[in-house]
Amino acid sequence: MKKTHVKTNDVIFQPVTKVVAFIIIIYSLHLFFSGHYTPGGGFIGGLMTAAAFVLLLLAFDVKTVEKTLNVDYIKMTATGLLIAVLTGLGSFFYNVPFLTQTFSYVDIPLLGKTALATAVLFDLGVYLVVIGVTMTIIQTIGETE
Amino acid sequence: MTNLIILPILIPLLTGAILIFLKNRIMAQRVVATLSAITTLIVSFLMVHKVRNDGIQSLNISSWDAPFGITLVSDMFSAILVFTTSIVALVCLVYSFKSIGVEREKYYYYPVLNFLIVGINGAFTTGDIFNLFVFFEVMLMSSYVLLVLGGTKIQLRESIKYLLVNIISSALFVIAVAYLYSVVGTLNMAHISARISEASTNGMPGILTVIAVLFLIVFGLKGAIFPLYFWMPGSYYAPPAPVLALFGALLTKVGVYSITRTYTLFFYHDRDFAFQLLSILAILSVLVGVIGAIAYWDVKKIIIYNIIVAVGVILYGVSVMNHTALTGSVYYLIHDMLIKAALFLLVGVIIAITGTSNLKNISGLITRYPGLGWTFFIAALALAGIPPLSGFVGKLLIVQGGLEVESYIGAVLVLMSSLLVLFSIMKIFINGFWGEDRTYEGEEKAPVKWLLISPVILVVISALYGIGSESFLPYISQAAETLLDPSIYIEAVLKE
Numbered sequence: 195m196k197k198t199h200v201k202t203n204d205v206i207f208q209p210v211t212k213v214v215a216f217i218i219i220i221y222s223l224h225l226f227f228s229g230h231y232t233p234g235g236g237f238i239g240g241l242m243t244a245a246a247f248v249l250l251l252l253a254f255d256v257k258t259v260e261k262t263l264n265v266d267y268i269k270m271t272a273t274g275l276l277i278a279v280l281t282g283l284g285s286f287f288y289n290v291p292f293l294t295q296t297f298s299y300v301d302i303p304l305l306g307k308t309a310l311a312t313a314v315l316f317d318l319g320v321y322l323v324v325i326g327v328t329m330t331i332i333q334t335i336g337e338t339e
Numbered sequence: 340m341t342n343l344i345i346l347p348i349l350i351p352l353l354t355g356a357i358l359i360f361l362k363n364r365i366m367a368q369r370v371v372a373t374l375s376a377i378t379t380l381i382v383s384f385l386m387v388h389k390v391r392n393d394g395i396q397s398l399n400i401s402s403w404d405a406p407f408g409i410t411l412v413s414d415m416f417s418a419i420l421v422f423t424t425s426i427v428a429l430v431c432l433v434y435s436f437k438s439i440g441v442e443r444e445k446y447y448y449y450p451v452l453n454f455l456i457v458g459i460n461g462a463f464t465t466g467d468i469f470n471l472f473v474f475f476e477v478m479l480m481s482s483y484v485l486l487v488l489g490g491t492k493i494q495l496r497e498s499i500k501y502l503l504v505n506i507i508s509s510a511l512f513v514i515a516v517a518y519l520y521s522v523v524g525t526l527n528m529a530h531i532s533a534r535i536s537e538a539s540t541n542g543m544p545g546i547l548t549v550i551a552v553l554f555l556i557v558f559g560l561k562g563a564i565f566p567l568y569f570w571m572p573g574s575y576y577a578p579p580a581p582v583l584a585l586f587g588a589l590l591t592k593v594g595v596y597s598i599t600r601t602y603t604l605f606f607y608h609d610r611d612f613a614f615q616l617l618s619i620l621a622i623l624s625v626l627v628g629v630i631g632a633i634a635y636w637d638v639k640k641i642i643i644y645n646i647i648v649a650v651g652v653i654l655y656g657v658s659v660m661n662h663t664a665l666t667g668s669v670y671y672l673i674h675d676m677l678i679k680a681a682l683f684l685l686v687g688v689i690i691a692i693t694g695t696s697n698l699k700n701i702s703g704l705i706t707r708y709p710g711l712g713w714t715f716f717i718a719a720l721a722l723a724g725i726p727p728l729s730g731f732v733g734k735l736l737i738v739q740g741g742l743e744v745e746s747y748i749g750a751v752l753v754l755m756s757s758l759l760v761l762f763s764i765m766k767i768f769i770n771g772f773w774g775e776d777r778t779y780e781g782e783e784k785a786p787v788k789w790l791l792i793s794p795v796i797l798v799v800i801s802a803l804y805g806i807g808s809e810s811f812l813p814y815i816s817q818a819a820e821t822l823l824d825p826s827i828y829i830e831a832v833l834k835e
Contacts, residue, residue: 272359279353285342292345293401 562594580687
């Protein structure tokens with residue numbers, strides 16, 4: 195996002211960002227998955243992932259980040275919206291009210307007995323929408339002259 | 340099917356999400372949007388019949404029982420409003436194809452249009468006061484985008500005003516809901532009604548009257564009643580014709596619906612103060628509206644001030660609160676949604692031909708556009724309430740209801756306002772369509788035939804609605820019965 199003409203040397207900032215951005219993303223995923231039992235969830239998880247992307251934008255310029263991540267954030271928002279709505283649509287097949295959630299315990303190797311709930315899919319939609327919206331706002335403002 | 344009631348909300352929502360993926364493929368966007376609008380229309384029609392046959396429909400979302408989860412409730416009042424919204428949305432969509440311009444279409448015009456319908460249909464259908472707030476926001480945010488889309492100078496200026504007013508009123512809405520929640524401890528509308536009824540066995544407690552007035556201020560700001568209408572003439576002047584038609588026909592009516600719903604369901608004990616206040620404000624809205632309508636020489640402004648008149652007339656009927664007046668109000672509300680959309684679209688055609696909205700620069704349109712002229716004439720008569728057309732029955736019932744409770748001043752003023760409404764709209768017809776024929780720059784480019792389809796459809800529907808009022812009245816009357824007797828609503832939702 196830098197627009198200066200003087201060539202600066204971010205020899206410390208950029209390598210640190212490369213490490214820190216990953217830690218932030220992993221922490222945001224942790225927040226996302228812990229939403230059901232502890233504070234967290236799609237909204238805060240999405241915001242924190244977006245924060246990691248913003249850090250990348252600060253350390254590198256818009257073009258580099260776009261090339262590296264290669265995501266169309268508006269489509270990402272729409273995908274999130276679709277996922278959230280389609281999760282609800284599942285209820286149509288079982289003839290129960292819209293957005294009725296269900297869960298089951300599954301034995302997954304390594305993780306053991308885990309509860310899988312459809313509410314997570316809805317949260318995934320929220321997560322994608324939040325990242326998409328935040329990044330669209332920041333990138334559009336950043337790119338306008 | 341259990342989920343039928345949510346389909347008029349869900350279909351536009353899904354369509355909106357899908358249309359975002361079709362950004363640059365305008366033809367595909369148009370086809371998908373039209374198909375979904377037609378489906379919504381069919382579904383909402385089925386809904387009206389289901390409510391007619393089986394009574395009030397309610398759906399507890401995600402299977403949580405009534406006062407604890409979010410409930411969607413569709414009584415006759417909601418169902419016919421959703422149906423009318425679907426009609427208006429479809430014709431405005433068809434009108435947009437040739438009038439809104441490729442640039443706007445590429446920048447998510449159709450998705451946002453769909454999200455607007457999500458908000459409106461949701462606001463009409465919800466049975467939860469906070470959910471109503473959320474759907475209000477969905478509707479308002481889409482309307483902000485539609486208002487500013489295109490980015491001309493006037494749009495930017497008016498969007499800021501519109502945004503400011505609506506953010507303040509939304510904040511007030513949250514505060515009003517918070518007050519109400521702290522008093523009754525529930526958000527489900529049927530449950531609120533039952534709790535307020537318990538609390539008011541010996542007259543309404545003071546705090547609930549305060550909340551009633553607060554709700555009147557909040558919804559009055561959205562619905563443009565007398566002292567709170569100031570933002571509307573400017574803001575509605577800015578957007579292009581199809582957007583203006585959607586706003587004029589639907590947005591203020593959601594405010595009117597909310598006032599009607601809250602006053603007939605929550606605050607019906609408070610006849611002495613809240614209903615008196617509503618009645619006075621409604622009559623003042625009628626007065627201010629007609630003054631504005633006859634004062635201006637601008638076609639858009641004249642119709643915009645006529646919205647305020649209609650809002651006043653409908654709310655006067657609600658404030659009288661007997662069966663005749665409520666039937667009249669519901670009837671007039673539907674009529675007004677149809678005819679306002681038709682008039683704004685017709686004004687859009689006039690502006691497309693002449694390139695101006697100043698009445699003094701327009702004359703003699705009837706010689707070369709007779710179809711446009713006579714459609715406008717019929718729409719004008721319907722607006723004023725000339726007998727065979729749709730505006731008549733509603734106003735007649737409202738006046739009759741007013742006379743039944745001996746509210747003579749109000750009833751006479753509503754009656755007199757028709758005359759001035761007729762004058763204001765005939766001013767457009769006489770000055771714009773009669774007189775010397777002139778040519779206008781760029782009129783060959785105006786796709787008049789296509790643009791005329793939508794308003795003609797609306798005028799035909801509105802004429803049928805007036806002529807066949809006998810067959811529509813059972814539906815309207817059923818809506819009024821529910822409004823008059825909240826216990827029907829409460830029983831349908833709480834299933835006690």
